[in-house]
Amino acid sequence: MNDETDSSHERIAYDAWLEKTIAELATARKEGVRLAAAVIGQTLFADDLYILSLIDKSLRLVDGFKSMIEQRNLTCTGILLRVQLDNCLRTYALYAAADEQEVVHSMLEKSVQLNKLKAKDGKKMSDQYLREQLEKVDKRFGAVYKEASGYIHHSGKAFYSIASVGPGTDSVILDVGHPLAQKNDAWLKEGAEAFLFFLQLQRVLTQPVVESKKRFDLKDAEDHSRT
Numbered sequence: 177m178n179d180e181t182d183s184s185h186e187r188i189a190y191d192a193w194l195e196k197t198i199a200e201l202a203t204a205r206k207e208g209v210r211l212a213a214a215v216i217g218q219t220l221f222a223d224d225l226y227i228l229s230l231i232d233k234s235l236r237l238v239d240g241f242k243s244m245i246e247q248r249n250l251t252c253t254g255i256l257l258r259v260q261l262d263n264c265l266r267t268y269a270l271y272a273a274a275d276e277q278e279v280v281h282s283m284l285e286k287s288v289q290l291n292k293l294k295a296k297d298g299k300k301m302s303d304q305y306l307r308e309q310l311e312k313v314d315k316r317f318g319a320v321y322k323e324a325s326g327y328i329h330h331s332g333k334a335f336y337s338i339a340s341v342g343p344g345t346d347s348v349i350l351d352v353g354h355p356l357a358q359k360n361d362a363w364l365k366e367g368a369e370a371f372l373f374f375l376q377l378q379r380v381l382t383q384p385v386v387e388s389k390k391r392f393d394l395k396d397a398e399d400h401s402r403t
Contacts, residue, residue, distance in 0.1 A: 190361050197368050198242055204375045205238045211379055217389040218397075223270060226280045227385050230263050234378055237263075241371055245364060248356040253367045254327025260374050261321050265306040266290070267381040272301060272309060314377060320370050 212231045215224050237256050244252040272295045273279045282290040291302045299305055310317045356364070 186358060186361070190358075193365060194245065197245060197365075197372075200372055201238050201242050204372060205235055207379065208235045208238070208375070211382060211386070214386040215382065215389060218393040219389075222280045223276055224385070224389070226270060226283050227267065227382055229283060230267050230378070231382065234260060234263050234375060237371075238375070241368070245368055248364065250356055250360055250363055250367070251327055253364060253371070254324055257367050257371045257374070258321070258324035258328050260371055260378070261317070261324060262303075264310060264317070264374055264378050264381060265303060267378055268306055268310055268313075269293075269301055271381075271384070272296060272306065274298075313381075317377075320374070324367075324370075 208231055212228055215227050215231065217224075237260050241253060241256045244256060269290060270276055270279050274294045274296050278288065278293050279290065282288045282293065291300060293301050295301050295305065295309075307318055307321055
């Protein structure tokens with residue numbers, strides 16, 4: 177089997193993966209919309225608005241991520257993954273905070289900064305603190321966060337995605353501005369898998385809000401039925 181045949185088979189396999197992943201992103205988007213409806217319930221509270229803004233952000237990220245994997249834009253998929261991880265941090269902050277309303281105010285008021293607010297244990301809720309806490313929920317969080325941050329802060333990832341060894345032992349090929357080389361397919365796949373996983377983690381972190389809303393709406397309906 178020659179190199180051209182190998183490349184053709186790899187392309188067919190990649191296209192099948194892409195179709196499957198796009199379908200999974202579409203499913204994740206629908207689940208996000210259903211989650212938002214469950215958070216809204218019958219009554220809206222200030223902390224619901226905070227959570228809903230994060231759900232909406234995740235839906236916009238899904239739309240962008242779909243476009244970026246279709247375009248094979250590795251840099252942007254890494255950046256979007258990093259922002260989704262930030263969604264998880266901000267969702268978790270609502271539970272970790274000593275005062276939930278201060279977290280909500282950090283979204284609505286520029287003078288209130290989340291990283292200056294205190295958690296229940298008295299520590300400030302910096303990104304590092306929230307990241308370390310989420311590592312207790314999922315041990316992969318910190319490692320993926322660090323890897324994805326490499327696409328935002330200039331790092332070796334910017335070089336290794338364009339560089340490859342040339343035909344000679346002392347030559348390097350630099351694909352600046354060219355379509356992403358097939359050798360980077362594995363990175364795209366890994367990023368997409370992580371993106372879908374952390375969409376799910378955000379939904380899991382949001383579930384306590386949904387359950388709380390169900391209990392409130394049920395009690396409210398019972399109270400009204402007695403009057």
